Amino acid sequence: MDKFRMIFQFLQSNQESFMNGICGIMALASAQMYSAFDFNCPCLPRYNLAYGLGILLVPPLILFLLGFVLNNNISMLAEEWRRPWGQRGKDPAVLRYMFCSMAQRAMIAPVVWVSVTLLDGKCITCAFCTSVPVETLGNASNPGLSQGEMKRVLARIPCKEIYDGQELIANEVAIRYLRCISQALGWCFVLLMTTLAFLVRSLRPCFTQAAFLKSRYWSHYIDIERKLFDETCAEHARSFAKVYIQQFFEGMSTDIAATHCHPPRKTPVDVGEAAEKLLGITDQGTMNTALKSWHRCKPPLHLHLPALPSANGWAGEGQPPTHPPAPRKETAAYYSRV
């Protein structure tokens, strides 16, 4: 467990490390998924090709899309792409950089799946067993079989238990042949992908380094700005909620005092901290009314801060305050000590 925690901490140390970590985990997950998957060739003439190629190509597509979904930055890219210009221009180079770096990371898991599939050989064996060159590997001169019959026999190659074409072409020979082709394709695919990755990485400093530094800076900036804005809004919401709830309790206590024709209780000068926190509600009935009112009739989202008289009606304002000004001053003075 310690080991995992350390690895996790290392990967979380910065955003890029974290994304690389997710990328690596998805690649391992894709290899694990393949080995856990129970491959079952249908051994029927047209179904083989569909099944084999389907298993080869559909999961990589899903993994690719999953790579985008798991990447936090996709929503950032979409937001930056769709926002109106406002007072800040949009730089297409930054958008391209963000998209390219996300696409590169999302490509790793599909490439791992396709490589593992090809190197294992079952998919290609299943998909192309009807295309085995019987003339070179077996006895094509067998007279009794029409084309369709031969295809039906060849389609059973991957299923050793039901294979009945031993005179036509030996099962092991065909499987070895197909597996060899599949593994050759697999290694060529791996070589091609690593060469492409190497070229993409090494051509950048040769041609577009300055533009790259600019795009990278501004894409990090957009990310940091978004996070800071969320933090600032969360801080604001917290303060808003705190003041709002205090005002609610004050309002309750004043309302109830007014209903019972009591003057609002004057707090003694040397009141203790615990009594202050009671916010003017000191009996079961008042508390119950406060709770009921909180559920049934929440007041509008409008804070009454001391020196902002809201009577001048800015367009978006809520309801005017309900208490008379004199007690309000008192309550304002009261809670500003809190």
Place this chain on the structure above:
Amino acid sequence: MDCFRMIFQYFQSNSESVMNGICGLLALASVKIYTSFNFSCPCLPRYNMAYGLGIMFIPPIALFFCGLILNRQSLMMLEEWRRPQGRRKKDTAVIRYMCFSIMQRAMVAPIVWIVVTLLDGKCLICAFSSSVDPEKFVGFANVSPVQVQQLLARVPCKDDELMRNNTSRKAVSRYLRCWSQALGWSILLILIVAAFLARWLRPCFNQVALLQARHWSNYIDIEQKIFEETCCEHSRLFAHKCILHFFESMREEIKLHSFNLPREGEGAEGEEDLLRGITDQDQVNKLLKMWYYEKPPLDVNQVTQR
């Protein structure tokens, strides 16, 4: 776990160590990939050679490229090589040193693959079974040439129906495996002797230049890291100022619309300071709408000049 943590910390302590760590991991990965790879010789006359030699040489090339890609220093070397001269001269000795050390590290995983392949023997048996002299082996001596090629090609496949009980098959297999392992051990010995000599004799040749090149290549690495960290720090501060400025300008706008008297100074303290003058659901909605529709310009000059 302590031991693992220490190893981890040691490898992270500087970037050379990190690169050595990656190099080691890649070498282990190459052994693991070889052992989990299902080697399946086609046992057909021309295909054997292509398959055997392909498995021996194509993965090392891919591993070599992987080694270059995963090594951060390769990117740094390219950047240093291609940058415009500017006001800082370029030192070709430093670039050569970096190139050399990158190549050395990237070669480890491919060599491990080739050595493991040779020591295991399957690749060479598959590739060269058709090329042995059939006269040396009793089972193949009196067979027609065409047939002998077919038979020899099937030697790597133990379970083949023709080869299952053929004792000469085992003889050919052993013969080829012996050659393969001899080759493997020889290559390993030559490489280790070469590495030993290179390390031992290096101080005899131009040690000063080497120390300088190593120092300046470390410097370039550190400078790059610090530049990136400073940029991150800067963009954080920039974003902070930009957002504060945005909230301030919203507060100004609200004040303007409400025709309020300026607030009596009770001192901006605690919650009110954090509220930044936004105290209403509609004001908050307006702020969020402005943030989306009209992001402020990337210019914190007014803020810093205040």
